[in-house]
Every structure is written in C-alpha cells, then in structure tokens.
Amino acid sequence: MIKNHISIAFRIFRKHPLFTTINLIGLSLGLTCTLFIFLWVQDELSFDRFHKQTDQLYQLIREETFPDGSYEYLTATPGLLGPTLKHDYAEISNTCRVGWQGDYSVKFNDNLLSKKVRFVDPSFFQMFSYSLISGTLEDVFQHPNEVIITKGTALSLFGEDQSIGEVITIRDSEYSYDLKVVAVLDDFPGNTFIHGTEILIPYEAVANNMDWLNNWSGNAFQLYVQLVENADVDALNLNIADIIKRHTNNETYQVFLQPLSERYLYSDIKPLRQATGRIVYVRLFSVIAVFVLIIACINFMNLITARSSVRVKEVGVRKSIGANRGELFNQFMSEASLIVVTSLMLALLSTVLIMPFFNSLTHKNLEIPWGQPIFYGVILLIMIFTSALAGSYPSVYLASINTVKALKGKWTSPGITLPIRKVLVVFQFTLSIVLMITAWVVYKQVEYFKTQHLGFDQENVIYFQSTQEIQPRQEFFNSRLTQIDGVKSATFTGSLPTSINVDTSSPNWPGKDQETKIDIQILFTGLNFTETTKLKLITGRDFTSMADTNKILVNSTMAGIVGQSSIIGKPLTFWGNEVEIIGVTEDFNSQSLREPVVPVIIWLNPSWSENVLVRISPDDIDDTISKIAGVYHQFSSDDAFNYHFLDETIEATYVGETTIGKLSAIFTGLAIGISCLGLFGLAAFTFERKQKETGIRKVLGASSKQLTFQFSREFLILVVFAVVIASPCAWWLSTKWLNQFYYHTEFHWTFIAFAAMTALAIAIITVGWHALKATLANPVDSLRYE
Amino acid sequence: MIQLTNLDKYYSTKFTRTFVLKGIDLEIKSGEFVTIMGPSGAGKSTLLNIIGMLDEASAGEYLFMDEPVYKIKERKRSELHKHHIGFVFQAYHLIDELTVYENIETPLLYKGIKGKERKSMVADMLDRFNIVAKKDLFPEQLSGGQQQLVGVARAIVGQPKLLLADEPTGNLHTEQGHIIMDIFKKLNQQGMTIIQVTHSEENAQYGKRIVQLVDGMVKSDDLVAAEAG
Numbered sequence A: 001m002i003k004n005h006i007s008i009a010f011r012i013f014r015k016h017p018l019f020t021t022i023n024l025i026g027l028s029l030g031l032t033c034t035l036f037i038f039l040w041v042q043d044e045l046s047f048d049r050f051h052k053q054t055d056q057l058y059q060l061i062r063e064e065t066f067p068d069g070s071y072e073y074l075t076a077t078p079g080l081l082g083p084t085l086k087h088d089y090a091e092i093s094n095t096c097r098v099g100w101q102g103d104y105s106v107k108f109n110d111n112l113l114s115k116k117v118r119f120v121d122p123s124f125f126q127m128f129s130y131s132l133i134s135g136t137l138e139d140v141f142q143h144p145n146e147v148i149i150t151k152g153t154a155l156s157l158f159g160e161d162q163s164i165g166e167v168i169t170i171r172d173s174e175y176s177y178d179l180k181v182v183a184v185l186d187d188f189p190g191n192t193f194i195h196g197t198e199i200l201i202p203y204e205a206v207a208n209n210m211d212w213l214n215n216w217s218g219n220a221f222q223l224y225v226q227l228v229e230n231a232d233v234d235a236l237n238l239n240i241a242d243i244i245k246r247h248t249n250n251e252t253y254q255v256f257l258q259p260l261s262e263r264y265l266y267s268d269i270k271p272l273r274q275a276t277g278r279i280v281y282v283r284l285f286s287v288i289a290v291f292v293l294i295i296a297c298i299n300f301m302n303l304i305t306a307r308s309s310v311r312v313k314e315v316g317v318r319k320s321i322g323a324n325r326g327e328l329f330n331q332f333m334s335e336a337s338l339i340v341v342t343s344l345m346l347a348l349l350s351t352v353l354i355m356p357f358f359n360s361l362t363h364k365n366l367e368i369p370w371g372q373p374i375f376y377g378v379i380l381l382i383m384i385f386t387s388a389l390a391g392s393y394p395s396v397y398l399a400s401i402n403t404v405k406a407l408k409g410k411w412t413s414p415g416i417t418l419p420i421r422k423v424l425v426v427f428q429f430t431l432s433i434v435l436m437i438t439a440w441v442v443y444k445q446v447e448y449f450k451t452q453h454l455g456f457d458q459e460n461v462i463y464f465q466s467t468q469e470i471q472p473r474q475e476f477f478n479s480r481l482t483q484i485d486g487v488k489s490a491t492f493t494g495s496l497p498t499s500i501n502v503d504t505s506s507p508n509w510p511g512k513d514q515e516t517k518i519d520i521q522i523l524f525t526g527l528n529f530t531e532t533t534k535l536k537l538i539t540g541r542d543f544t545s546m547a548d549t550n551k552i553l554v555n556s557t558m559a560g561i562v563g564q565s566s567i568i569g570k571p572l573t574f575w576g577n578e579v580e581i582i583g584v585t586e587d588f589n590s591q592s593l594r595e596p597v598v599p600v601i602i603w604l605n606p607s608w609s610e611n612v613l614v615r616i617s618p619d620d621i622d623d624t625i626s627k628i629a630g631v632y633h634q635f636s637s638d639d640a641f642n643y644h645f646l647d648e649t650i651e652a653t654y655v656g657e658t659t660i661g662k663l664s665a666i667f668t669g670l671a672i673g674i675s676c677l678g679l680f681g682l683a684a685f686t687f688e689r690k691q692k693e694t695g696i697r698k699v700l701g702a703s704s705k706q707l708t709f710q711f712s713r714e715f716l717i718l719v720v721f722a723v724v725i726a727s728p729c730a731w732w733l734s735t736k737w738l739n740q741f742y743y744h745t746e747f748h749w750t751f752i753a754f755a756a757m758t759a760l761a762i763a764i765i766t767v768g769w770h771a772l773k774a775t776l777a778n779p780v781d782s783l784r785y786e
Numbered sequence B: 001m002i003q004l005t006n007l008d009k010y011y012s013t014k015f016t017r018t019f020v021l022k023g024i025d026l027e028i029k030s031g032e033f034v035t036i037m038g039p040s041g042a043g044k045s046t047l048l049n050i051i052g053m054l055d056e057a058s059a060g061e062y063l064f065m066d067e068p069v070y071k072i073k074e075r076k077r078s079e080l081h082k083h084h085i086g087f088v089f090q091a092y093h094l095i096d097e098l099t100v101y102e103n104i105e106t107p108l109l110y111k112g113i114k115g116k117e118r119k120s121m122v123a124d125m126l127d128r129f130n131i132v133a134k135k136d137l138f139p140e141q142l143s144g145g146q147q148q149l150v151g152v153a154r155a156i157v158g159q160p161k162l163l164l165a166d167e168p169t170g171n172l173h174t175e176q177g178h179i180i181m182d183i184f185k186k187l188n189q190q191g192m193t194i195i196q197v198t199h200s201e202e203n204a205q206y207g208k209r210i211v212q213l214v215d216g217m218v219k220s221d222d223l224v225a226a227e228a229g
C-alpha cells in the first residue's frame, strides 16, 4: 500500500512539476532558514557553557554611580580585589585576573610574529576548561618565566617540531620577556570569552613591572570568580557590594557577580542591573524562525488544498472502492511527508552549501553537528512538526470530500477558507514588509556609522605599536617616516583617538564648579597629531615643539565646560601636573557613535604615547607600507610589524550591527520569497475557482488585459493592506532600535515607500503571471468543465 | 439483498424541497440482474448511488442484507465497499496516475490481500479481459472501450456480491458495449447480483428485469420478455 502511495505521489509530482517545485522550494527555504537560526541560536547559547564548573563561574562587574544618579557598568577592577575576595569570603573558592588582549612581538630563532597575548593568574587553569594538546597543566605557572601557547601559535612558531621546553621572546614597547613553553592548548573555540587569544602569560612574569597587581588604585584587570558549590550568589553579592569602598574610600563603586555563561548574551547592563544584550537578537531570530516555518507550512497547506480539485476524482474513486477516511488520510499524509522529507534533505544540502557564506557573515564557525544524537532528534522533531502542520489539514480535507460530488466533478473548494487565506497573505506580507523596512534601517544606520564625520579623517591612516627602540627616538623615527614619498604625516598617541580609554574626573581649574563631577577623557599624543588626524583647530595654536609638554588642547565640549571666554592660557591641574590650555579643537567622537561626544584633553606626552599613527597617500599603499615596515625594522629588528587601518578598526567596532544588518537582509529575502509563494498559492486557488467566470467573460468580449487587471487588483489590495499594517509596526521597531545609538539616522517615509513599492512589484509579478495565464486560456476549455 | 421501502431523496433550498426520488419501493434479490431505465434527470444515478451507499436517502427505509443502512457507520460502509459492492462508471473513473495493473490492484490493496494472491488475482483479470499487453499503460493511453474493461476488471477483482453500473456503455460504441454486456451476463450467471443503468433497450435485454423510473418514481417493474417467455 505504501509503495502504491509513494509511486502515485512521485507520478503526481512529475506530472505537476511547477506545483511540486514551488512546494519544495517553499518548504526548503523555510526549513533552511529554521536550521540556520537553530544552529546560530544554539551557538549563541553555548558561550562559556562548556567549562566543567560553568555553574560556579562568575565575572565581577563594577558599578559606578555618577553625581547625576546615572550608572555605568564596567569590567575593569583593581588588582588587589581578586586576592582579597578569595581571602575574605568562604564562598569564593578561586579568583582569576585576566588582562585585556594585546598585540606582542613573539620571537623564536629567526621566526618573528605578532601574536595576541593575555596575562592571567595561574588559577586560570583550575577554573576554566580548555583542552590540552601537549605539555602539562599541573603546577603550571609556578615559575614566572613560563608561557602557554595555542596550537596555531605553536604551528606558526615551531612548525611540526616539539615546542614544549623551548624559550620564546615576547616584547612590547617597554619590556622583553624570555619565557619557556610549558603547555600547548587547542586553539580557543569561538564561543568563549578568551576567543582569539594566542598566548597566555602568568602575571608573575611581569609582577616587577606592574605595581597595579598589588594595589587598589587603577582598574586594570578583568576578574573572574569561582564560587563553592551551591553558594548563595545573591547573599554574597550583598556582602561584597562595598568591598572597594572599604579599601579605598571610593564612594562611587559597587561590585557584583554576573554568571560567566550570561556574560556574552547579557553584556549590556542597564540601571538596576537589568542585563540585556545579544539575547534580544537571539529571541528575535528564534521567533522569526518559528514564524518562517509556520508560514512555509501554511503556504504548503494552501497550495495543496488549492490544487485539490486535481485529486477530487481520485478521492471519489477510492472511496467507492472502499477506502475509508483513515486510509485516504494516510495516503495524503504520506505524500505530504514525502515532500517534507525531500525538502528537509534539500534544506540540509543547502545548509551545508551556504554554511561557509553564513559563517563569514556572522563571524562564526558553525557546522552541522552530524555526530550529535540531539541534532537528529531536532531534525526528527522538525520533520514531525512540519508534516503534521503542513500535511494534516489538506489530508483531512481531501479525505472528507463528498463522494458523489467528487465523482460528478462538481466539487469546488469550500468558499469559507478564502477569507482565511487572505488573512494569511496579509499576515505574511506584513511580516515581510516590516522585515524589509527594518533591514533597510539597519543598513542605513551601519552606513551612517561608516560615513559619519567623526571630527577627524579616519581614511588612509594606518597605525601600529611603537617599540622599545622607537620609543626613545620618536622624533627621529617620525622624521624617517615622513621622508617616505607616500607618507604625509605621522604622530604618536596613547589611545587611538577613536577609542580613548584613559579618563579622569580629577582635573581642576579656576572657577570650576566643585559640585559637578565630570569624566574627562585624556589622549596622550606626540607632535603633529592634528595634522595627521586632520582634526581642526578652532582657536589658539597647536603643539609646536617638545617644549609644549606642559600644554594641552581641549575639544569644544571641554572648552564649553571650562568656560568659553579667555580659555586660552587657562591653567588646569590633574594627577599632580599643572598644564596650560593653548588651543581648542573641534569636537570628535572619541568613542563609538553609540555614545555622545565627551570632553577630551589632548596632552602632549610622548613617552606615554605608544601608538604610531601614519597618514599615507591613497596611491600605491602597498609600496608605502612596505617602506614604513623597512624603517620600522631598521629601528627594531626583533619586533613584528603589525599594522592596521584606522577606518577598518572603526568599522570593526560596528561588526555586531553589521552582522545583524546582513542577517536581517537574508531573512527579509527569505520572508519575501516565502510570502510570494503564499500569494502564488492564493492566486492559483482563486483562478482555479474563476476558470468558468473567466471563460464566460471572455465569451462576452472582455479582453485579456482587462481581466488581468481586474483579477490582479483584488490581490494588490491585500498587499496595500499589509503596507498599512506594517508601516507603524516597522516605524516603532526601527525608532526603538535607532534610539539606542546616540548618533543615528532618522526614520524616513521613503523607507516605507521603498518597501511598499518592492512588495507591490513582487506581488504584481506573482499574481499577474497567474492572471495572464488564466485569461489567456481558451474559454472553451474552461466552460467544458461544467 | 436490497430492500427499499417508501424511499425519498430530496434537496432542500430555503423555501422549496425538490424531490429527486419519491416513494420508491424496490426489492432486489441476490443473483438478480436489474436494469434501471428512464429519461435523463429521472433520478437513476441518484438511486444507484443510494443503493451503493455513496449517497444517503432523505427518508424511507433501506435494508442492505437485512441491515438498516442508516445505522451503518462509515467504517463499516467502507468495509462493505471493499468486500461486497463494485462500481462501474460511465466516465470509467480510472485513476490517471496509476497503470492498468495498479488500477486493478488498488481494491485488493484496500482489502489487505497479500502479495502473491493479489498478483494472481490481477493477472487473472488481465487474462480474462485480454488486456495483459496493456498492463503497464496509463489510462490516457487506452481507448474508451479498453478503459471501461479496466473499470469493470477493477470493480469485480475483489469478487463483490453486488455490481452497480451507471451507464457503463454510455461512452462506448455498440460493439464495445456488447463486450461489456457479455461480461456482465457471464458474471450474473456465476451468481453476481448486477444493477445497471442504461438508455439502450438492446443492453437492457441482457438483464432479467427492467425498472422504469420517471420523475423519481417507479413507473414500471417488469421481467425481461425473453426470459419470461
């Protein structure tokens, strides 16, 4: 019997290739989309959940309260906080300080590379679970001159040779360390907080050079905490909240623990410690996945029932032979399942094919987990869900057709389902249009990020770290660089001007309002800073020589705070220095565009400026850079020349938004495609019912053109309806999304117009094809049906 | 076998009730070969469909093998279709997507007859109707007469007790019609009860009894002259 069902199913598929293809494509699209979102969500949810003691691991968050009552949540903490917590609280079994990732030159024999390095406490390996490739983690970092590297690093430094026991030299712009490789770890997976790091060094190795390790001043460490089993973290959070205050008298800091496994998805902590973040997108895309699958199933249902007149006679015959409803249901269900299974195969295939593209888009390393039983469970579940959803209604429906009418060929689809079908089409198009508009808004915002005037010119600027050899000879190095043809100007800075990470609230000046405490960012710089960044000076003068080391420039915002009148020559004191304002620059974005412009002090302070910024001419960039590298290596033969483009670095800070933009675009495409199939189904259904009407009208003299227009109109009304519903929803969603950025594009009515036109155009093509086909048909053919 | 008493069939609209069948009394015994005749629209097909339990009467009583039909549940009804009743249609009504062989096989699949036996039963039919060579063809590749042979083969392969045929020769040439009628006669001689609808006086002569239906009522009910004589 099953064989009979399957062979008839195949013959029907072959006999109606268009219909079958549409069904297959529709379902495959939906399933592919669902699979991708499933894999993506699974990966998003997997961050740092693989550690043996995941449930006991937390990161310490520092809450800073400002005089105006606002909060900021930061991960940087004082050096003594970790050891103190471990000593003072029984619930805390371990703590680990982890530094920020930095680029260091790594040398072994003649092999010189730039690698991403982090400093950690030895407890790192007791708390986190990463797989060991060779060497040992027992007693690890008991000696200060030890280092642990990843597999990739070992390969690039030592090739296939044994790396354990070898000594490598690691250099930054101040110090060099000779360290012995004691273990090789597997490369850190994409779903862990330490992803990307290639070398781990114990803090002990640098303890002599880092006073911050052993005091409470400065916030230089990320702190991870392991609790004993079943510890009451809420109670503990109450107890540790004021620990910094107790040791430093700093009134503004409170601390609390956030579970490590939540750090990735809930990284954005809002006042009252409401944590959110990527979880919003995870939820959003999960909902979209379910919607897309349901819509695909509904379309499948619609298409099959719309085509049921083709099967009606067969149903009648089979019933007269003695098939009961159950048997007919089984037949149509197995046909549906066949399409579902085939679609699922297609979906898996396209998932495999699209995966590399998807991975590069989302910056992930996803793959189909062929080895995991749970994956097959999920596939089976999706299969059952889809078959049941897509197949059950048409099967029940076909099985219950009246036999006599079926045999007479007088059967028509029940009219009651037409309004439901229309509602479904409106629903799909509403969703598509909302997606289309929001995707467009996201795209516009990302474009805005990239093109927005930051106050300086980030294009054609490269930067790299200074070295121990360059640092003492900055001016000479600078003059050597500017001798290169393609180099226009060069300067040294502390932070990058696009992400200043030094700030203070301590500056004092005559007439300062002592009540208000403001955070002021400080940018250390060498000479030629404004020239290299093309930051405009509004009043006063620039630094002209090293004699200006006690002089500062301020941006307009800072100038506004200090007081516009007679600002030039005003003295300012902070950190025990007295400096003098000599000029005011335009405002510039020293953080991402998510944040407003803040007051900035630009301080000529070459020895604290360890980044080299070089403005190059846009022609023959490769040649210029290799010449720069040449000069660099003349100074520092033991350092790797590792440069970046400033604009690329800025763009990289918006990678999250860019990814969301691309994902939205993909889902929009999918949603539109699937909606078209839905419309196609409705059109097919309606025109089948209209065959006779079309025939009569044509006999009465209506032209194909008139009929096509008349029939298309009623569908286009549905799309217009969808536009009306979708526009306010899209406006609301987009504005809400845009408002999280301080600098953002405005929602514009053309976004809606654009989406509406696109939806209408697509609908016209979909429906017009059907309408034309129906109206071009020979009227005699359709009238003969009666 | 079949006992109809004061049977009505009507279609109701808001204000009127249109009778298609009115006050039908009819008894058909096992082994009979009855021909129903009458003008177009007289209700012949409706009557046949009610007898075949594809349609339901609006009023009156219908006993099938001494059992009131209105009490028969859907499941039981399809069992009756499987085991006791075979249909032959004017428009053949073969399943287009199935071959000749598969069309004939389908009722046996629903009856749950296993492989070997099923094969030999289908082979027997193909042989009997001389269509072995056509067994892998699809309906659209056959002439009308051949299609109807397949239709008959499908109707009787499950060895039903009752064969219902609604204008089985209506779309056929006289010649082809005779072939079908000869088969019916032979089947009847072997004990199958047959009820057919036809417009052809000639075909009616193959049966034993003729029921004339006019405007939904039985106008006459006579034995076929030749047999009576």
Ligand SMILES: Nc1ncnc2c1ncn2[C@@H]1O[C@H](COP(=O)(O)OP(=O)(O)O)[C@@H](O)[C@H]1O
Pocket (backbone or CB within 6 Å): B011, B020, B038, B039, B040, B041, B042, B043, B044, B045, B046, B047
């Ligand atoms: N579903 C229906 N609704 C209303 N009238 C019907 C319906 N089906 C059949 N009829 C009417 O019943 C009458 C008898 O039809 P039918 O049994 O097919 O006649 P015959 O087979 O004798 O030509 C016809 O007048 C037809 O119009």
Ligand SMILES: [Mg+2]
Pocket (backbone or CB within 6 Å): B044, B045, B046
């Ligand atoms: Mg009839």
